[in-house]
Amino acid sequence: MANIAAQRIRREFKEVIKSEEVAKCAIKVELLNDSYTELKGEITGPPDTAYEGGVFVLEIKVPETYPFNPPKVRFITKIWHPNISSVTGAICLDILKDQWAAAMTLRTVLLSLQALLSAAEPDDPQDAVVAKQFKENIEMFQMTARHWTNVYAGGPHVNKECDDKIKRLVDMGVEEHQARVALSSYNWDIERATEQIFS
Amino acid sequence: MSGHNTLAQESSITDNFSGPESRFECPICLAWLRDPVLTTCGHRFCRSCMELWLEKENPSCPIDNTKLQKGVDIFPDNFTRREISQQKTKCPNIAKGCLEELSPLDVETHLVVCKYRPPELPENEKLRCTFVEFGCEEKFEDEPELQRHVDQQIQKHLMLLSRAYSRFTISSQSGASTSAIAQEANFWDPPSKNEVAVPSNDNLNGLLKALYEKVVLLEQKTREQDIIIANMSEQISSLNLSMTKMHLRYCNGCYLWYFNEFKNKINSMRNDSRIMHYSPGFYTSANGYRLCIRLNLSPKDPNYVAILIHVMKTEHDHALDWPFSGRLTITLIHPTQTFRNIKETMMTRPELEAFRRPVQEMNPKGFGYTEFALIEELFSQGYTDNNQLLIKVQAQPV
Numbered sequence: 001m002a003n004i005a006a007q008r009i010r011r012e013f014k015e016v017i018k019s020e021e022v023a024k025c026a027i028k029v030e031l032l033n034d035s036y037t038e039l040k041g042e043i044t045g046p047p048d049t050a051y052e053g054g055v056f057v058l059e060i061k062v063p064e065t066y067p068f069n070p071p072k073v074r075f076i077t078k079i080w081h082p083n084i085s086s087v088t089g090a091i092c093l094d095i096l097k098d099q100w101a102a103a104m105t106l107r108t109v110l111l112s113l114q115a116l117l118s119a120a121e122p123d124d125p126q127d128a129v130v131a132k133q134f135k136e137n138i139e140m141f142q143m144t145a146r147h148w149t150n151v152y153a154g155g156p157h158v159n160k161e162c163d164d165k166i167k168r169l170v171d172m173g174v175e176e177h178q179a180r181v182a183l184s185s186y187n188w189d190i191e192r193a194t195e196q197i198f199s
Numbered sequence: 200m201s202g203h204n205t206l207a208q209e210s211s212i213t214d215n216f217s218g219p220e221s222r223f224e225c226p227i228c229l230a231w232l233r234d235p236v237l238t239t240c241g242h243r244f245c246r247s248c249m250e251l252w253l254e255k256e257n258p259s260c261p262i263d264n265t266k267l268q269k270g271v272d273i274f275p276d277n278f279t280r281r282e283i284s285q286q287k288t289k290c291p292n293i294a295k296g297c298l299e300e301l302s303p304l305d306v307e308t309h310l311v312v313c314k315y316r317p318p319e320l321p322e323n324e325k326l327r328c329t330f331v332e333f334g335c336e337e338k339f340e341d342e343p344e345l346q347r348h349v350d351q352q353i354q355k356h357l358m359l360l361s362r363a364y365s366r367f368t369i370s371s372q373s374g375a376s377t378s379a380i381a382q383e384a385n386f387w388d389p390p391s392k393n394e395v396a397v398p399s400n401d402n403l404n405g406l407l408k409a410l411y412e413k414v415v416l417l418e419q420k421t422r423e424q425d426i427i428i429a430n431m432s433e434q435i436s437s438l439n440l441s442m443t444k445m446h447l448r449y450c451n452g453c454y455l456w457y458f459n460e461f462k463n464k465i466n467s468m469r470n471d472s473r474i475m476h477y478s479p480g481f482y483t484s485a486n487g488y489r490l491c492i493r494l495n496l497s498p499k500d501p502n503y504v505a506i507l508i509h510v511m512k513t514e515h516d517h518a519l520d521w522p523f524s525g526r527l528t529i530t531l532i533h534p535t536q537t538f539r540n541i542k543e544t545m546m547t548r549p550e551l552e553a554f555r556r557p558v559q560e561m562n563p564k565g566f567g568y569t570e571f572a573l574i575e576e577l578f579s580q581g582y583t584d585n586n587q588l589l590i591k592v593q594a595q596p597v
């Protein structure tokens with residue numbers, strides 16, 4: 001790894017650790033290897049959003065050309081959000097692509113992701129299904145996002161209705177996550193979800 | 200992809216030891232500005248960092264996104280370069296004797312050649328943490344480093360110590376008590392007739408040690424129990440005290456005063472007419488007036504006892520109506536014959552000073568009968584049972 005990249009991550013790492021967001025447990029970064037190329041990030045769901053109370057784990061890969069190119073970041077924790085793929089966790093955020101600037105840091109990236117959670121951009125989607133639901137039925141979207149936060153990110157809001165519908169599909173032999181994706185995609189209409197799975 | 204407006208604000212590193220001041224820091228490599236350049240939008244970068252950044256398509260300033268053109272918008276910042284070269288910092292090996300003062304840019308190159316550079320000690324010559332026995336695996340190059348570690352890791356070391364301690368107490372308890380009991384049992388067994396019944400010295404020593412340990416444990420236990428008992432008796436006495444207080448407070452204006460050692464007290468009052476006896480203060484209701492009974496010899500005729508009632512101060516006097524007005528009944532109770540009870544009822548009189556709001560703990564003026572009963576009669580007609588006189592006062596405010 002280029003010297004400048006490792007040295008910068010080392011300095012940034014200290015910055016994140018000392019930042020007040022870490023003190024407030026809003027963001028966290030951990031090293032995964034000694035060469036500073038792979039890191040694990042964590043952000044908490046912003047208050048007053050469907051993601052509130054959840055902890056979302058991120059994979060951060062630092063390229064050799066860092067900081068002249070952005071770090072590669074994706075969600076490990078499954079999340080229901082118009083700008084994040086519900087399948088791969090890939091993120092659509094300008095600063096992680098063409099709007100990257102060398103003066104940005106791990107801390108600002110994590111804070112920007114947190115901001116993305118509270119302000120989705122459905123007109124520039126990463127996940128078309130989620131974005132469609134967001135635009136057409138915002139309440140359905142909120143409920144689904146809250147349910148995903150509860151199941152995958154440890155959020156506090158248990159939705160018994162969702163759990164029951166998933167259980168019915170699971171009882172038919174469908175894998176739980178597949179059932180959740182199908183139901184989420186069809187606005188929790190169990191018949192259409194079943195049709196989609198078995199067609 | 201259109202721009203999301205999700206840019207967060209950057210803040211500089213504030214680590215006095217490792218990082219430069221923000222005005223001398225390159226926002227790209229986060230190190231001291233090396234060969235600084237200035238952009239037209241007024242931001243400083245290392246020359247090499249900026250050159251690399253400008254190789255991108257449509258480059259813009261990493262700080263504020265202003266479009267930048269290579270060779271046009273970038274200027275050498277010789278002012279900052281001079282300032283940085285004047286910032287002398289001390290070699291990090293100063294503690295080991297290096298007195299070199301360098302520009303921050305030269306520190307790294309100097310460190311490689313610094314003759315005070317500590318030699319890498321082989322693993323086995325490094326200093327071990329003083330808490331190594333308790334599980335701290337850290338190793339150090341020199342004494343001050345070790346000292347720093349010991350100072351900073353108090354919490355961790357305490358945890359290790361407490362863990363070791365709990366292991367120690369568990370093993371010593373189980374070990375000591377069982378072996379002591381076993382050895383004691385051996386000791387008290389009648390010696391077998393065939394063998395020479397002299398326990399070896401080793402055995403005796405072991406037994407003594409075990410017994411001693413047991414004594415210590417028992418002593419410890421006794422001490423703990425003593426403390427518990429002391430605490431409990433303190434609690435009980437404070438409870439008793441509050442019970443008495445409750446009793447006086449919630450008697451509803453009907454108080455029984457057991458006047459003990461009547462004879463001795465009468466005698467002493469005869470010798471000294473200034474002696475007076477007062478009952479504890481009781482309340483007409485939980486938040487009512489507080490009164491007490493006074494008993495002394497009549498100043499006019501010392502053959503009579505005087506019984507009077509005094510108004511006492513309370514913490515809620517301001518919430519009561521003054522002067523106190525109501526009905527007061529004093530009864531001298533005969534222990535066996537009810538018809539002999541001496542009962543006097545009186546109404547308060549608002550013009551008397553005795554019923555005004557007390558300014559001292561007790562209103563100095565009382566109200567009652569200075570010649571309530573003839574002392575002779577009290578004795579001869581059997582009012583004093585067990586050398587005790589019983590006076591009942593009922594007070595009802597109206």
